[in-house]
Amino acid sequence: MLRLAYVGGLGLMAGPAGTHLKADGPAKVLRVHDRGTPGEQKEAFRDGWRTHGAELVGTFDTTVGDGQLDGVVVCCGKNGDDLQIIAGLTQLLHERSSGQPFIVHMSTVSAGFTAAAEAYCKQHNVGYVNYPLTGGPLGAQLGGGHPNGMLILASGDHDLYSKLEPTLLVLGRPKYYGESVSAGAETKLIGQHLVFNGCTGICTGAALYAECFAGGAMGGTQQSEYFDFLNGGAGGTRQWDVALSKGVTDDDWNSGFMVHHAVVDAIYAAKLAQEKGLPRLSVQPMINIALAFSFLLQKFPDGPVATHAIAREMIANASQELDAFMTANGAYAPDIDTCLASAIASLPPAVQETVLLDVSVGNFSA
CATH class of the missing domain: 3.40.50.720 (NAD(P)-binding Rossmann-like Domain)
Structure with missing residues (x-):
């Protein structure tokens, strides 16, 4: 034992x-x-x-x-x-x-x-x-x-x-x-690419449903039933089952994967893809969602707020504020290093301190 x-x-x-x-x-x-x-x-x-x-x-x-x-x-x-x-x-x-x-x-x-x-x-x-x-x-x-x-x-x-x-x-x-020793961490971050791309996809779908069928309103039984069915198709993601359905069905945007944790994982996932030589096509979505999470942390400083809450910021009457934040904080900079540094710099100081992207043996001895 x-x-x-x-x-x-x-x-x-x-x-x-x-x-x-x-x-x-x-x-x-x-x-x-x-x-x-x-x-x-x-x-x-x-x-x-x-x-x-x-x-x-x-x-x-x-x-x-x-x-x-x-x-x-x-x-x-x-x-x-x-x-x-x-x-x-x-x-x-x-x-x-x-x-x-x-x-x-x-x-x-x-x-x-x-x-x-x-x-x-x-x-x-x-x-x-x-x-x-x-x-x-x-x-x-x-x-x-x-x-x-x-x-x-x-x-x-x-x-x-x-x-x-x-x-x-x-x-x-x-x-x-x-x-x-790093294979477990790398596997977790590969999984986070799946999670965050799924989150962006299902939240985009929910925002489009709101604009196409619900006059820009997010939530309700009809929208819930719509995605319960559509998520069974080729584009299905568990981010509907474990995340966004809470918001759409129960108006619960504050429980699940907390943004102050998720934003750091997104940064680590972006860094891993960059270090392994993947194209910007693969890295940029992680930076984009990190900035979207950073926006949520700024908008709701007293929290808590969960990852699927970005869906509410994607409907038409809210999207310009999110776009402005991302533009001002380097989402579309010409190189990934600048984008990544800008995303980290946009975070509240307490969250920034948890990132510590570059770690060496010397850090443990300091």
Whole structure:
């Protein structure tokens, strides 16, 4: 039985693990980092971890404890959020563990981050793998025993994957993508190209429906039934089922894939496509949707707002404001580097800090 600790274990993607992992299962979680953030959902996850037998602790120091752990699971934020978390945990594990502990990093970060993190951890005799998750909070709740449980995109050290696989099968549906530490992150970002292009497509369809058939109005039973049917055709996308249908059917624009997370993923997805030499045709849509999300963050600074809310900004009486924002913030600059830098610069400062697009081993030592 693996002995683990969790950082980010009260979040929507990692919190359900407290319920899925049983006393006689493949892993025992000894401690869960808890910043004390209030909320009904947080309390439910706390109860789940307590029932599991985990101790809730307030610092990374106490999360690692005496270091007699097999590893720490981290499921937190983006590059800028997680860099110091990974660095700090690595130092503590290096100082206190008698064996070779590992960090299982389940956050969505850039491919470059994973390579730098692995190199830094190796310097300190700590294993590192990045297994990003996809499937949303519902997939995390359903777990590995359900056909719609979240996907776990694993790669890196194969021996470590073999050790972790029984636990991963409880949490979700894992797939191993090879020895490259960045393959999981790259797979997640490939998936985000599918997500964001699907989101743009279905939101464009909804805006066109509003103009063609509903006098510019978004939402209602007729529009919902229209896309329930049309989405069964060749252009169908899960972004109708898991995202836009909430807005059209239930007037819910604030739950789902939160824009402040999605915008960073779109930037990472654009960067990956650019680095791999894909044409602007492939890169530009990620920059465009990143700027659309940035516009939403500016328009609704108090949030929350979900990705499918861009549909409301695409109808004719709102579209000029979105166009003006994108033009002013470099969407149509002559080169991709300028577009990407402008998209990042358009973000609110707190979100900008999470991006940290270029990461080296030196960043972890700073």
